Amino acid sequence: MALMTFRQALHDTLREEMLRDESVLLLGEEIGVFEGSYKITAGLLAEFGERRVRDTPIAEEGFTGAAIGAAMLGLRPVVEIMTINFSLLALDQIVNHAAKIYGMFGGQARVPLVIRTPGGGGQQLGATHSQNVELYYAFVPGMKVVAPSTPADAKALLLAAIRDDDPVLFLENLTLYNTKGEVPEASVPAEIGRAAITRPGRDLTLIGYSRTAWVASQVAEELAETEGLEIEVIDLRSLRPLDRATLVESVKRTSCAVVLEDDWLTYGIGAEVAASISDGAFDYLDAPVRRVAMAEVPLPYSKVLETAALPSHEDVINAIYQTLDAVGRRRPGARR
Amino acid sequence: MLVIRRFEERAARSYTQALIGGYCHLNLGEEAAVVGLVTALEDRDYLFTNYREHGYALERGISPERVMAELYGRVDGVSKGWGGSMHLFDLDHRLVGGYGIVGGQLPLATGAGLAISYRASDEVVMCTMGDGTTNIGAFHESLNLAALWHLPVVYVIINNQLGMGTTVERSSAEPELARRAASYRMASARVDGLDPLATYAAARNAVAAARAGEPFLLEVVSERLRGHSVVDPAKYRSAAEVQALSDHDPVRLVGARLMLEGLLDADALAVLDEEAKAIAEHAAAFAEASPHPDPATLFDYNYATPVANDLRRLPGEALFAARARPTEVV
Numbered sequence: 001m002a003l004m005t006f007r008q009a010l011h012d013t014l015r016e017e018m019l020r021d022e023s024v025l026l027l028g029e030e031i032g033v034f035e036g037s038y039k040i041t042a043g044l045l046a047e048f049g050e051r052r053v054r055d056t057p058i059a060e061e062g063f064t065g066a067a068i069g070a071a072m073l074g075l076r077p078v079v080e081i082m083t084i085n086f087s088l089l090a091l092d093q094i095v096n097h098a099a100k101i102y103g104m105f106g107g108q109a110r111v112p113l114v115i116r117t118p119g120g121g122g123q124q125l126g127a128t129h130s131q132n133v134e135l136y137y138a139f140v141p142g143m144k145v146v147a148p149s150t151p152a153d154a155k156a157l158l159l160a161a162i163r164d165d166d167p168v169l170f171l172e173n174l175t176l177y178n179t180k181g182e183v184p185e186a187s188v189p190a191e192i193g194r195a196a197i198t199r200p201g202r203d204l205t206l207i208g209y210s211r212t213a214w215v216a217s218q219v220a221e222e223l224a225e226t227e228g229l230e231i232e233v234i235d236l237r238s239l240r241p242l243d244r245a246t247l248v249e250s251v252k253r254t255s256c257a258v259v260l261e262d263d264w265l266t267y268g269i270g271a272e273v274a275a276s277i278s279d280g281a282f283d284y285l286d287a288p289v290r291r292v293a294m295a296e297v298p299l300p301y302s303k304v305l306e307t308a309a310l311p312s313h314e315d316v317i318n319a320i321y322q323t324l325d326a327v328g329r330r331r332p333g334a335r336r
Numbered sequence: 337m338l339v340i341r342r343f344e345e346r347a348a349r350s351y352t353q354a355l356i357g358g359y360c361h362l363n364l365g366e367e368a369a370v371v372g373l374v375t376a377l378e379d380r381d382y383l384f385t386n387y388r389e390h391g392y393a394l395e396r397g398i399s400p401e402r403v404m405a406e407l408y409g410r411v412d413g414v415s416k417g418w419g420g421s422m423h424l425f426d427l428d429h430r431l432v433g434g435y436g437i438v439g440g441q442l443p444l445a446t447g448a449g450l451a452i453s454y455r456a457s458d459e460v461v462m463c464t465m466g467d468g469t470t471n472i473g474a475f476h477e478s479l480n481l482a483a484l485w486h487l488p489v490v491y492v493i494i495n496n497q498l499g500m501g502t503t504v505e506r507s508s509a510e511p512e513l514a515r516r517a518a519s520y521r522m523a524s525a526r527v528d529g530l531d532p533l534a535t536y537a538a539a540r541n542a543v544a545a546a547r548a549g550e551p552f553l554l555e556v557v558s559e560r561l562r563g564h565s566v567v568d569p570a571k572y573r574s575a576a577e578v579q580a581l582s583d584h585d586p587v588r589l590v591g592a593r594l595m596l597e598g599l600l601d602a603d604a605l606a607v608l609d610e611e612a613k614a615i616a617e618h619a620a621a622f623a624e625a626s627p628h629p630d631p632a633t634l635f636d637y638n639y640a641t642p643v644a645n646d647l648r649r650l651p652g653e654a655l656f657a658a659r660a661r662p663t664e665v666v
Contacts, residue, residue: 025454051454057484062477065443066450072432073382073451092474096437097444103637105425105433106416110640144643165640193644241645244655279655 028080099142120174127298149213156190201230248280363391365561372535387422410626449487468499529558
């Protein structure tokens with residue numbers, strides 16, 4: 001084990017996979033000379049050269065599509081799209097091509113492609129630079145969408161994504177890059193499509209992914225200390241496929257759930273999680289599945305308005321309390 | 337050319353008989369362009385094309401039976417019934433799609449060129465598109481990347497002068513489409529696509545340039561003898577334009593030229609034509625006899641790498657199996 005940041009885990013894993021497999025190459029805007037907008041690829045151009053670390057023009061559709069075409073011929077490109085907002089420019093290539101090629105041609109061509117891209121809001125970047133549109137990709141059969149929340153998972157899921165023969169959207173988050181955690185020395189890929197119970201508990205199931213899984217862990221720890229609550233935390237880790245069985249089995253034990261998401265509530269990932277729990281654990285639910293999500297507005301620039309639109313720590317705590325109230329499980333004397 | 341002509345006419349008939357579904361775009365009028373272009377490729381070269389691609393598949397050497405079976409959506413089709421008319425694919429013949437989204441194949445072909453360049457191997461990628469495609473962003477992004485990275489890609493514009501019902505002049509500020517290559521300092525040429533030999537010569541030149549490591553933009557001026565797709569009556573064409581079409585029919589023109597040069601007489605041409613018709617008929621009979629895919633194979637191509645919790649649910653099925661409600665404790 002080594003203690004390192006999420007950023008370092010991503011960097012080291014990319015480097016390790018490039019050393020291991022000659023067919024792995026990196027493409028993206030400013031990943032070489034500039035060393036990456038968030039410095040994930042720092043030093044890699046110097047080590048591997050322009051053949052394998054390729055700065056691209058500002059042309060998301062063009063270079064993402066080129067990575068898909070290169071993958072069809074057997075390379076394993078890892079594309080960095082500077083933020084997930086810009087991935088919308090490549091939507092046709094990702095949705096109509098990367099996700100379709102294997103099935104549409106009857107299994108004759110594979111697309112072993114990874115698209116790394118950070119989401120995230122709350123940094124006064126305004127409406128177009130603060131979105132979390134991973135949902136768009138999680139909607140599409142043929143795609144795999146993974147979303148690590150810890151440095152260890154960043155490594156294990158990136159290993160899995162690079163070695164996978166399908167297109168994988170690898171969701172990062174601006175606020176996670178500097179978080180630290182223990183990362184195993186050994187390179188063991190995670191299993192895509194599996195959620196993780198990162199903290200067991202019997203009082204309530206708290207669900208998140210990427211940044212919100214990190215939030216969920218923090219809140220569960222806090223409420224264990226202050227209230228003695230035993231909250232079970234599930235990190236989805238994979239948005240497509242979605243590990244519904246783990247969600248349902250957890251709710252069968254706890255009888256209630258709160259889902260945290262960094263995007264809008266309507267039609268969101270929380271909606272899919274809530275519907276899945278309703279389908280699989282209807283008889284066990286003692287309260288509606290509660291969703292904590294953004295206000296339905298383009299995220300404003302003003303710090304005051306931005307703060308009002310984003311889910312706060314207090315919002316998460318209140319959702320948990322209200323859900324526990326509904327099932328009659330609040331401890332007597334607990335704070336309101 | 338004759339095989340493509342008769343195959344496409346047969347496909348149109350099968351379409352009107354509802355044996356072929358979806359959309360069906362024909363290469364009628366483009367036969368000389370198709371033959372001239374594909375003949376310039378080596379077997380190891382890759383061909384990306386769009387949804388008007390039956391002729392390309394035939395010319396690459398894929399059997400007419402398997403192409404027609406794909407149009408019919410049958411298991412013996414090149415894409416096993418998953419692709420249909422717009423999505424023909426056969427790796428053995430290096431026809432790597434068949435793409436239904438206008439211009440979707442351009443970035444892909446560019447990336448195939450990148451893979452070839454990355455491995456320092458000597459294949460060439462040919463990527464065909466229609467005239468309307470030159471106005472999408474992916475055209476600009478792809479040609480820019482290919483020129484910047486010196487990729488072995490020949491981009492071919494089949495300029496049949498109509499994007500559905502919109503003329504090149506009404507959609508492109510620079511209607512001499514090959515001239516757009518200048519924006520990327522890319523070599524280009526414009527050729528008469530009704531003449532298979534001229535097209536072949538131009539394509540050979542373009543392929544040679546690509547094999548030497550530089551992309552090329554080739555504009556092939558062609559004709560579309562019928563509507564955009566089988567169901568389009570093409571009412572946007574004037575009577576005079578329709579009248580002129582037979583003068584621009586490459587199959588007729590090539591036949592006349594062969595006879596003029598004494599290489600074929602009318603009888604020999606008629607024999608060839610009968611052979612082409614027989615090939616098309618046989619392909620249709622084969623396609624009709626080929627089985628439909630088994631519904632049990634619906635999830636066979638969800639993923640290339642199997643994955644946990646892959647949802648294999650039919651429309652009528654609940655997410656979780658129904659079960660008895662827990663007994664109430666009294």
